[in-house]
Amino acid sequence: MREEHQEKVIRDAQKASESASAPKKEEPRKENGFIAVAAGDGLADIFRDLGVDYVIEGGQTMNPSTDDVLSAIEQVNAENIFVLPNNGNIILAANQAKNLTEDKEVYVVPSKNIPQGIAAMISFVSGRSAAENAESMEEEMQLIKSGQVTYAVRDTNMDGKDIKQGDFMGLTDKTIVSVGSDLQGTAKELIESLLDEDSELVSLYYGSDATKEQAEQLAEDIENTHEDVEVEVQYGGQPVYSYFISVE
Missing domain, CATH: 3.40.50.510 (Phosphotransferase system, mannose-type IIA component)
Incomplete structure (x- = not known):
């Protein structure tokens, strides 16, 4: 009985070893x-x-x-x-x-x-x-108009605007649109520059240095000013940029 048990243990160990050494079947690609x-x-x-x-x-x-x-x-x-x-x-x-x-x-x-x-x-x-x-x-x-709000790390002058260290800047892919010490005001000015008569949806992705309350207040301000525009607020959590903004 003891010999049979030992043989079974050996067989099981061999099977386990063969299974471990066998190449794994690759999952089919999607x-x-x-x-x-x-x-x-x-x-x-x-x-x-x-x-x-x-x-x-x-x-x-x-x-x-x-x-x-x-x-x-x-x-x-x-x-x-x-x-x-x-x-x-x-x-x-x-x-x-x-x-x-x-x-x-x-x-x-x-x-x-x-x-x-x-x-x-x-x-x-x-x-x-x-x-x-x-x-x-x-x-x-390419149909999306986009912008972002960040802050200046030093005093400078760009696009004809005097910028102080710590100022918020509203940027499009082409230029600096807005500059100011107030995050919300700078962001709103940027959004206003992106909106036109065909705009229907604004998406706000707020970063790690902005709050949900700030983003929701900004959304409310835009919707109150533009009745035909819907504003969605989503948490992005991105560093450096207080807001990523898209307009469509």
């Missing part, structure tokens, strides 16, 4: 996968909710490298990978990672900011080819 660059836990959650598989932490003050993007591509098990840099300074690294990838088709959707990246993800349509989606995502994100 058709499409998504990678986005973002800083802030709220923004990361927003992108994941939109279907992003892998969020690379990074942004204006912490640009991911080509290796970071390449590693993310390797982590996503899909035939087609869409990469959203969400910053003009990261597009080059994303394209370099694309050129180094041989076993997957990589599409770099050249989003220059967070609102563009979100708009691109929303416009993705299942059933279209990857190439068609990449084209339409880029087209749709």
Whole structure:
């Protein structure tokens, strides 16, 4: 009986060893996968909710490298990978990672900011080819008007505006629109510059140095001034930028 028990133990050990050494069966690849660059836990959650598989932490003050993007591509098990840099300074690294990838088709959707990246993800349509989606995502994100509010780290003069250290600045992709010591006033002036008669929706993504109450008050002020405009408030949690703003 003892010998039979020992033989069983040996057989079980051999089976366990064979099982452990056997190559693991690879999971089949899905058709499409998504990678986005973002800083802030709220923004990361927003992108994941939109279907992003892998969020690379990074942004204006912490640009991911080509290796970071390449590693993310390797982590996503899909035939087609869409990469959203969400910053003009990261597009080059994303394209370099694309050129180094041989076993997957990589599409770099050249989003220059967070609102563009979100708009691109929303416009993705299942059933279209990857190439068609990449084209339409880029087209749709260009329709978004976007801005951001940050603060000055030193005294300077830009775009004809005297700026003091600590001042808030409202920026578009082209210029500094507003400057002031008051966050809310600076943000409102920026939003007003982005609105026109066709605007319907403003999205506010508030960062780590703004509060939900501030964002909601700003939204209320805009809606009171523009009856046909709806304002959505979402937590972004991003550093450096008090608000990311999109208008459509």
